[in-house]
Amino acid sequence: xxxxxxxxxxxxxxxxxxxxxxxxxxxxxxxxxxxxxxxxxxxxxxxxxxxxxxxxxxxxxxxxxxxxxxxxxxxxxxxxxxxxxxxxxxxxxxxxxxxxxxxxxxxxxxxxxxxxxxxxxxxxxxxxxxxxxxxxxxxxxxxxxxxxxxxxxxxxxxxxxxxxxxxxxxxxxxxxxxxxxxxxxxxxxxxxxxxxxxxxxxxxxxxxxxxxxxxxxxxxxxxxxxxxxxxxxxx
Numbered sequence: 001x002x003x004x005x006x007x008x009x010x011x012x013x014x015x016x017x018x019x020x021x022x023x024x025x026x027x028x029x030x031x032x033x034x035x036x037x038x039x040x041x042x043x044x045x046x047x048x049x050x051x052x053x054x055x056x057x058x059x060x061x062x063x064x065x066x067x068x069x070x071x072x073x074x075x076x077x078x079x080x081x082x083x084x085x086x087x088x089x090x091x092x093x094x095x096x097x098x099x100x101x102x103x104x105x106x107x108x109x110x111x112x113x114x115x116x117x118x119x120x121x122x123x124x125x126x127x128x129x130x131x132x133x134x135x136x137x138x139x140x141x142x143x144x145x146x147x148x149x150x151x152x153x154x155x156x157x158x159x160x161x162x163x164x165x166x167x168x169x170x171x172x173x174x175x176x177x178x179x180x181x182x183x184x185x186x187x188x189x190x191x192x193x194x195x196x197x198x199x200x201x202x203x204x205x206x207x208x209x210x211x212x213x214x215x216x217x218x219x220x221x222x223x224x225x226x227x228x229x230x231x232x233x234x235x
Contacts, residue, residue: 025182
């Protein structure tokens with residue numbers, strides 16, 4: 001799936017600790033159009049791990065503020081900052097309008113929705129998450145690799161996994177992880193195999209060690225089964 005970067009379009013879900021660095025990497029890499037999605041405003045607690053914002057941005061809506069900052073640094077990129085939640089009402093249109101989806105969201109409901117819609121639309125998905133001192137990455141290639149539901153089946157029950165606000169996150173780790181997500185999306189746009197395609201990569205910043213978990217399509221995965229059925233067509 002090689003795409004000329006100046007004509008490529010990438011959807012970045014979340015404009016915070018992961019999405020901001022990912023979007024910066026994509027704009028610097030020459031991607032012509034970025035769509036940044038976020039429904040939150042800039043808070044003081046964000047500033048240690050979200051490099052697109054400073055004190056002057058406190059109280060501003062994240063997506064437009066992030067888009068303005070990236071446009072200032074990379075005028076050739078068309079950056080759309082949308083103050084919008086990635087929900088069932090808009091997800092399909094947003095995903096089908098891009099070449100690659102970067103999921104930098106901070107909640108499981110959004111992550112699984114991004115997974116399901118990207119698979120249905122046959123768009124590559126770069127997933128990332130950080131918590132405390134750990135970052136994880138996974139690239140989902142529809143019809144070729146396993147997906148989030150192959151690994152976890154369903155989102156955990158609400159309240160069973162702490163959020164970044166509750167557990168904290170190493171600020172520098174978020175920037176590191178987001179930049180790697182942007183680089184992965186650039187590889188996919190160039191037609192290369194993703195470094196995290198078909199495997200979950202977990203990085204521990206305390207030890208500096210990584211762990212790889214191979215991820216194959218799970219028999220009975222509803223998201224992957226739907227892709228397979230659509231590919232085969234009617235019997």
